[in-house]
Amino acid sequence: MNPVPTESLTTPPDPVRPTGEELDRQRAAIAALGHELRALVDATVRTATPPEVLHRMTDEVRRLTGQLTGRRRARAEIPAVDEFPGGVRMYSPVSGPGSPLAPPMRVTPDGDGVVGHCTLGIAHEGPPGYVHGGMSAMLLDELMGWACYAAGTPAMTVSLRMRYRRPVPLETPLRVHAHVTEAEGRKIFVAGSISAAADPSVTLVTADGVFVTPDPDRARALFPNAP
Structure with a gap:
């Protein structure tokens, strides 16, 4: 039986959380990289370039990935640049400016709820020319969670x-x-x-959701790294 690597038995040290101007610079750098990665994803799903170009690009992307060295965030660990719950989520697949998967959706208060604005590209395609239905569900699921938080009930x-x-x-x-x-307990x-x-005025998709606020013990068990 192969031995378990020593590093898998240790807990990564707590990340150093930036503040002030340092936090702003870190978020700006993350957003800039996310923007370029989204441009790369868009070019990738559009291109009809020959196989030899694709192989060359594969090698180049692999080389670039190798430059992302340093500490790796563990599962369930809250990024040092995030505010959880109810704040900035830099890597959210819906609203995160640092995510290559996100549109990203911009969320603001709107009367009795919240509103999000975004544009979905070819990478989010279902039927030719139209958004994948699962993407619509993901947008609404995230924004409805924001609405709960805005109402004071994460x-x-x-x-x-x-x-x-x-x-x-x-x-x-x-x-x-x-x-x-509505709320019931x-x-x-x-x-x-x-x-x-x-x-x-023309509605394309609607959704009704039921959300539940976890009790304090359950919340601590689900999110042990939350402040």
């Missing part, structure tokens, strides 16, 4: 019921909206919708 998704009324077009600015409709009911930013 919560986790229990169920999400989607209604796809019309196809969501790619490369089109979108408006995503969510608000809490720790259970919170949330409604959400997606429309084109240019014509918000």
Whole structure:
């Protein structure tokens, strides 16, 4: 039997959390890299370049990946540049400016709820020319969680019921909206919708969600690294 590597038995030291100008610089650098990675992903899913170019690019990407050295964040560890819960999430696959997967969606308060703005590209394609239905669900799930926090009740998704009324077009600015409709103890009911930013009166997708605020003991068990 192969021995277990010593490093797997140790807990990584706590990350040094930047503050002030240092935090701003770190977030700006993360966002800049995320922007370029999203451009690379977009070029990758669009290109019809010959195989020899793809192989050369594969070697180059592998070389660049090798330069991302240093401490690696462990599973369930909150990034040092994040504010959890309810704040900046630099690597969120929906709103994180540092994520190559994210649109990224910009979230702001809006009356009785929150609104998100984003544009989904070819990397998020389902039917040709339109957004993958799972992406619509991911946008709404995240924003509905933001709506819970904005209402003063951070919560986790229990169920999400989607209604796809019309196809969501790619490369089109979108408006995503969510608000809490009712609360029963720790259970919170949330409604959400997606429309084109240019014509918000025409709803493309709607969702109804049930969220639950975990009790303190459960929250500590789920998120042991939370402040």
